[in-house]
Amino acid sequence: MRVLLTTWGSRGDVEPLAALAVALRELGAEARVCAPPDKEFATLLERVGVPLVPLGPTVHSVVANPNPPTAQDAFQLAPALVTARFDTLTAAAEGCHALLATGLMPAGARDVAEKLGIRYVLACFHLLGLPSRHFPPGRRPGTPSPQEETDNRVLWEQDAQRVNALYGEALNSHRAAIGLPPVDNVRDHVLTGQPWLAADPTLCPSQGRTDLDVVQTGAWILPDDRPLPDELEAFLDTGTPPVYVGFGSMAAYAPKDIARVAIEASRAQGRRVLLARGWAGLAPIDDADDCFVVGEVNQQALFRRVAAVVHHGGAGTTTTAARAGAPQVVVPQIADQPYWAARVAELGIGVAHEGSAPTVESLSAALTTALTPETQARARAVAGTIRADGATVAAKLLLDAASQEFRS
Structure with missing residues (x-):
């Protein structure tokens, strides 16, 4: 056939x-x-x-x-x-x-x-x-x-x-x-x-x-059984789980200055940052060692080791994060992304950011909710239902x- x-x-x-x-x-x-x-x-x-x-x-x-x-x-x-x-x-x-x-x-x-x-x-x-x-x-x-x-x-x-x-x-x-x-x-x-x-x-x-x-x-x-790069493994092993930030193929749609906003908001929560470069070209704002940039990697393995996933709300990223049990902060931009943001909030596995252009304050507030023990526990529970x-x-x-x- x-x-x-x-x-x-x-x-x-x-x-x-x-x-x-x-x-x-x-x-x-x-x-x-x-x-x-x-x-x-x-x-x-x-x-x-x-x-x-x-x-x-x-x-x-x-x-x-x-x-x-x-x-x-x-x-x-x-x-x-x-x-x-x-x-x-x-x-x-x-x-x-x-x-x-x-x-x-x-x-x-x-x-x-x-x-x-x-x-x-x-x-x-x-x-x-x-x-x-x-x-x-x-x-x-x-x-x-x-x-x-x-x-x-x-x-x-x-x-x-x-x-x-x-x-x-x-x-x-x-x-x-x-x-x-x-x-x-x-x-x-x-x-x-x-x-x-x-x-x-x-x-x-x-x-x-x-x-x-x-x-x-x-x-x-x-299914993805690729190992994570050695440098990324070393970063993950040297401190508490970081906040992952990625906007996939949202090149022209990614919020302006999102890398700076996300880094500062994560630091405000006492968290390290893992930036996914993506088509938006996210990059560090300084040379501090609490920020690491990745290209295309095994998200299935990576999302099990992060504190939260901040993303645009694509169907694939939402599903991968949910299956990994990672709390999410969805910042929707276009098309079906508002729907996925709403579902993440309804299920209690994360936060739907209000508006497509977060500030340091608004993203930090969203992360405050996403990083609570209650949200983390709910994310782990829902992960077991994803087929x-x-x-x-x-x-x-x-x-x-x-x-x-x-x-x-």
């Missing part, structure tokens, strides 16, 4: 596919991944022996600029990604029995699968983009909804119109070129009526939250679905 997995997004979109690919391989299937050609992603996939088929531009070239991408950028990127999917996935999916897509609105993936006559699955890592009568849609480039509109059903209809404006013309043009009829609702076409949710049920309960028939598999966690078998669950489901499609 051969399966194609595809995404266009940050590491939080690529690493779960690597986990799923490994799980598929362990079940005897062959999996390949179509993803952005960022060096970081290529290295990640090479480490686990999964082939990477480059798709579209690098994510770093789009997001790692002084200013966040604009609406104009989005209207240029969307059709370009549609074209890239038709071109790249058509060749990559040849001989495959299923195609699973995730990441930034993967318009074009279902259409390639339809043309090839193979099973298509849409997977997501949160509920933000799934239509629901219970909450409004997230922000999306295009004509905004009127401020006075409060009916969630109307707001989701307007969200579908924005998706059509971004992707519709390019998608239907490519469909026509391969003999497929047009679609009138790109978002619902991409999502299908039964998307898969690759998120832990404790952190992201789905029952009754969306109007779609969601299949929740659990988070797709890639690690989501990728295996999904792999079995995918192979079963592909087999049924093949037999029919």
Whole structure:
């Protein structure tokens, strides 16, 4: 059995596919991944022996600029990604029995699968983009909804119109070129009526939250047995557990001066600091020995040895910290990050920072709560509920679905 997995997004979109690919391989299937050609992603996939088929531009070239991408950028990127999917996935999916897509609105993936006559699955890592009568849609480039509109059903209809404006013309043009009829609702076409949710049920309960028939598999966690670097081990061993601070791929979105704020706030709590450089390029503010900078490391091992994790609220970081039993301070910036911040607070395993630009005082206050024995105990208790078998669950489901499609 051969399966194609595809995404266009940050590491939080690529690493779960690597986990799923490994799980598929362990079940005897062959999996390949179509993803952005960022060096970081290529290295990640090479480490686990999964082939990477480059798709579209690098994510770093789009997001790692002084200013966040604009609406104009989005209207240029969307059709370009549609074209890239038709071109790249058509060749990559040849001989495959299923195609699973995730990441930034993967318009074009279902259409390639339809043309090839193979099973298509849409997977997501949160509920933000799934239509629901219970909450409004997230922000999306295009004509905004009127401020006075409060009916969630109307707001989701307007969200579908924005998706059509971004992707519709390019998608239907490519469909026509391969003999497929047009679609009138790109978002619902991409999502299908039964998307898969690759998120832990404790952190992201789905029952009754969306109007779609969601299949929740659990988070797709890639096992990581890499040792920590010797220099980092030495830093961890020479004092009390530090506060970890990282903002992942939030290059243009990371709070201004966040390294200084985080270092001073941690010092105010009597804590050492571990800065994750990331795409935001976090760096020390002085040469004091209570601060250490790391690049890409085994977070699964590292988070078990820190006092708290201060981060942006990506699905992957939130899940890794929760599974490690580390108290969290989430400083959300965009997209699904406010949701994860809220869940961390609701579960009592950390703090949702109010506002996206912390001060020394506000971050220090958040750390005061996160570092209490009560929060620490709650974080350890919840850690025991986070499942690690989501990728295996999904792999079995995918192979079963592909087999049924093949037999029919």
